[in-house]
Amino acid sequence: MPVTSFSTKEKYRYQNGFDSHLESEAVEGSLPIGMNSPQKPPYGLYAEKLSGTAFTAPRHENKQTWLYRILPSCAHPPYGPATTGVNPDGVNQWGKDEKLHYIPNQLRWDPFDHDSSKHLDFVTGLRLVAGAGDPVLKQGIGMFVFAAGKSMEKTSSFYSADGDLLIVAQEGDLDIRTEFGWILVRPMEICVIPRGVKYQVFLPSGPARGYALELYQGHFVLPELGPIGSNGLANARDFQSPVACFDEDCGSLASEGSAQHTVTVKFNNALFDTRQAHTPFDVVAWHGNYYPYKYDLGRFNTIGTISYDHPDPSIFTVLSAPSPVAGTAVADFVIFPPRWLVAEDTFRPPYYHRNTMSEFMGLIQGGYDAKRGGSGGFVPGGASLHNVMSGHGPDAESNEGAREAQLPPAKVGAGSCAFMFESCLMMGVTEWGLSTCKKVQEGYSEESWGGVKTHWARPADKEVRSHLV
Ligand SMILES: O=C(O)Cc1cc(O)ccc1O
Numbered sequence: 001m002p003v004t005s006f007s008t009k010e011k012y013r014y015q016n017g018f019d020s021h022l023e024s025e026a027v028e029g030s031l032p033i034g035m036n037s038p039q040k041p042p043y044g045l046y047a048e049k050l051s052g053t054a055f056t057a058p059r060h061e062n063k064q065t066w067l068y069r070i071l072p073s074c075a076h077p078p079y080g081p082a083t084t085g086v087n088p089d090g091v092n093q094w095g096k097d098e099k100l101h102y103i104p105n106q107l108r109w110d111p112f113d114h115d116s117s118k119h120l121d122f123v124t125g126l127r128l129v130a131g132a133g134d135p136v137l138k139q140g141i142g143m144f145v146f147a148a149g150k151s152m153e154k155t156s157s158f159y160s161a162d163g164d165l166l167i168v169a170q171e172g173d174l175d176i177r178t179e180f181g182w183i184l185v186r187p188m189e190i191c192v193i194p195r196g197v198k199y200q201v202f203l204p205s206g207p208a209r210g211y212a213l214e215l216y217q218g219h220f221v222l223p224e225l226g227p228i229g230s231n232g233l234a235n236a237r238d239f240q241s242p243v244a245c246f247d248e249d250c251g252s253l254a255s256e257g258s259a260q261h262t263v264t265v266k267f268n269n270a271l272f273d274t275r276q277a278h279t280p281f282d283v284v285a286w287h288g289n290y291y292p293y294k295y296d297l298g299r300f301n302t303i304g305t306i307s308y309d310h311p312d313p314s315i316f317t318v319l320s321a322p323s324p325v326a327g328t329a330v331a332d333f334v335i336f337p338p339r340w341l342v343a344e345d346t347f348r349p350p351y352y353h354r355n356t357m358s359e360f361m362g363l364i365q366g367g368y369d370a371k372r373g374g375s376g377g378f379v380p381g382g383a384s385l386h387n388v389m390s391g392h393g394p395d396a397e398s399n400e401g402a403r404e405a406q407l408p409p410a411k412v413g414a415g416s417c418a419f420m421f422e423s424c425l426m427m428g429v430t431e432w433g434l435s436t437c438k439k440v441q442e443g444y445s446e447e448s449w450g451g452v453k454t455h456w457a458r459p460a461d462k463e464v465r466s467h468l469v
């Protein structure tokens, strides 16, 4: 049997652990033992290092992987402005050179369209909705939605030099082939493809839709657990990474006319591509701590109050990308999974608030506590943005209900999962997000909070100090 063929079970074998030092070889003996750069690596492979941090980053933050591949990545003709992978709809999908709209209004979007005409793949189907910062400075984030109706070509691959991409599958499966091996990402699962890693996305179950966050700075970490102790929230062992799996299609640059593998790169939000004779998926073995990974959100160990009051949603943080300010994230990925509410004498839905952080929310499935679903509400495949200091909270109807509710233990969110990209940065909304997509709900704020009633009851038997005109 050739080494490139595998059963489905083999294809989706994973290695477990977050930020671990992993190693994998598709052919026994292909990893050098005790060193990284032997004069002649096993089986005639090339050794290539992929760095996720500066060489000199502190040891606990240092990220790198050694790849042992048939040909080195540099063996390609020069990149030119991309001719493939370019958006067929002509939209500015990355927001390149576009002025973002900074607006304090609460925004909500109807579900974003599927690619019903099946002309978009995962890459051409990505759309920047909002963002902050700049990939050139390695600062900030981009928030995307995607809708893909077709698989990428077997000879097309993509990587981003701009950042790590966190993908949230909402509908349809993503079968992702990376240089490191395969990852299957289904709805209710997420994955992270680190900066620089080449991949291609197939759609085994038909059209796919979801959300994504590109992190221009740093990398995701697991949040501190503090007094929670040594387990809880997303447990490290539940993160899964691929095992090495390679193709042998290795034409050489010298053989004129044989170039057939297109590599497209997002580089400062512009696309470039090159055509090379050899597949970029020729990594026979690898070892290191810089690799793609997936996580099943159903494994999240949700923690909450068992006495009173509504805790901050930071207790639901799956992954966090820290800023240089302690405890302050450039991006937190937070989920709202099904959970028991038992708080006594408590207004149980999210409290009304204004936040110095910006909150972009999406809904994977089901409904969300204290938000109207259905047409014009917060529904799966839609989104909302409550930017820095934009007031929000339960809609008027949910507020009335929650004030009067009996408070037995109650399960909320059965079959549901909302999520939040929370960032310390002020989000600018792209032209596509604000207008081209045609999904912004015009009456969101008025419908949600236009009807909030006053319950103020001035006590008749107390002296009241109020402003008299
Ligand atoms: O605004 C939201 O719906 C997200 C959210 C949920 C919660 O339980 C507390 C604060 C918060 O911002």
Ligand SMILES: [Fe+2]
Pocket (backbone or CB within 6 Å): 353, 355, 359, 386, 392
């Ligand atoms: Fe909020």
